[in-house]
Amino acid sequence: MAGASQVLQLTDPLPLDGGGELHGAEIAFETYGTLAGDGSNAILLCHALTGDQYVASPHPVTGKPGWWERMVGPGKPIDTDRYFVICANVVGSCMGSTGPASEAPDGKPYAMRFPVITIRDMVRGLVALLDGLGIDKLHAVVGGSMGGMQALSLAANWPDRAERVLVIASTSRHSAQNIAFHELGRQAVMADPNWHQGDYYAQESQPDSGLAVARMAAHITYLSEEALTGKFGRNLQDRDTKSFGFDADFQVESYLRYQGSGFTRRFDANSYLYITRAMDYFDLAEEHGGKLANAFAGTEARFCLVSFDSDWLYPTAESRHVVHALNAAGAAVSFVELSAPHGHDSFLLDVPALDRVVKGFIE
């Protein structure tokens, strides 16, 4: 299907958690379906770290199908015949919303002059978009992984803006191990001499090598050990015997190299730094006096949390932690751990049980 591509320039400056404001920020977004006259059928989808607004329409750079086509479309679990679906590129990213690659007021790219942002800052941008679209209250906000963090942040900080909150394979805070993997990725980018302290936009070469290594590291965390073994095991790539060299002998090596190099064609290295930083800073309890239940005090929204048993990036215990806080806050919440072999990436892949949960919850 085709989405409607639009860009909203915010008229008010966007206040930031780190202090200061972002002036003239733009939010690029896609919409699918038709907004009801009373504005009651809007669903906001929040994308993950390296995701974007192209949920159910082809990616303009890669030409690949949207990242959640299995879930969003006419007659799909998030049915665009019934709902008006909005997905915006988060501030700090690189697919049309204002980020480090965007022009600063002095006409040059922000690069590392871009302010460090938080998940709440991203959501502030999304709320400004909803204001711009005249949507007071969402039928639902839905997100997986970093998208789930945004959904939680919206529910906690703008409790009147969503009736339903669906959080998939996510967490209310980044663990030390989560931070460690992100820091590894950032160091890989910053170690690339083509990074040039972030000022590479006018250079011939970009920090592609470092970004590819960062992506490889992240990709390992997105798959379960079981999924890697099932997919690749110790199978050799295009050969019968080991090369006794440093080519990609094993299929898993070849796969990772492909994932790394493919990623650099569509993603900005500085955006990777800023967005991973925002995720590492995320700690919803800390924002609310150190007690997660406080974040949801008095909420009238209905919540649904979904985790996957093979997800070792944001394991079930993280979802359960949120559920307990919602229980303590007296919120209406349902929770399900789904069995799927793919690891964290399960939320993007063929897991029919997830389709049923999503469809059931938003109806």
Added chain:
Amino acid sequence: MAGASQVLQLTDPLPLDGGGELHGAEIAFETYGTLAGDGSNAILLCHALTGDQYVASPHPVTGKPGWWERMVGPGKPIDTDRYFVICANVVGSCMGSTGPASEAPDGKPYAMRFPVITIRDMVRGLVALLDGLGIDKLHAVVGGSMGGMQALSLAANWPDRAERVLVIASTSRHSAQNIAFHELGRQAVMADPNWHQGDYYAQESQPDSGLAVARMAAHITYLSEEALTGKFGRNLQDRDTKSFGFDADFQVESYLRYQGSGFTRRFDANSYLYITRAMDYFDLAEEHGGKLANAFAGTEARFCLVSFDSDWLYPTAESRHVVHALNAAGAAVSFVELSAPHGHDSFLLDVPALDRVVKGFIE
């Protein structure tokens, strides 16, 4: 304590699994204690990926204590008043044994002209060392992690050379996830422009940035999520509030950066490539017709396998897999999974239960 440092130059060429031979290879090793007149009290310790022969004596580069001082010494579980302990730097490494940084016959460093080696090649070097020392049969061969692979390889390929085989936190084959993490590290090294296709020895700068990133990635796998959370959680480093910048705000970031940069002072980047490759190639069953039990057919050695419940690099299932093969081969084997919070690194850390197992098994 002080070890006796020696280097043995092999008179015979070392045949290699990849074909060809290594001529004039040198094996640098440390010994502790005194060899009995009948040669019956020798214990061979095999080191891990980035380990070396300095088991119980200070490291000559870092000045730090030996890596297993808690286990090896007078009156310690591996008692040097009773046993003659040998630990050799593996071929391919960089602490005195022949490796990529060594001089090739043409007088220049081998660099990437060094042949790709296997775990069995390393053990071939160790067996040549035992021959040189006049040791026909070891009282025991002991190793953790990659050291355990060597112990298994020795037991499988030279079944008459060791009476006891102690394998700690190890595996009989590298999994797809293990390979993935190593490939990530190799790509980080090779992406560093100072790597120069391996020919960096005469250059002013070495591929330290890439090697540091590789070490950071590996280090994450050596610690459990629980250990990282217990050690660091989301604690900030030397500050009260987030910097909203890209400094090492979190203690875990600071720790990883320190681990990465410290490592490059003592380790050669090309050795890291070669040794990780050897580990990825390791598949003891494959060497023996695809059936692991075949590797141990007819063995008269006694085996002990130890795993740690928090080790996600080589989890308990990997040790159990070896134990089942040993059972099928009719070998004498004991197995214990120890509870320790440190993850894979538990074999190097303060786990009193391990001391008791080691002491009990080798007596």
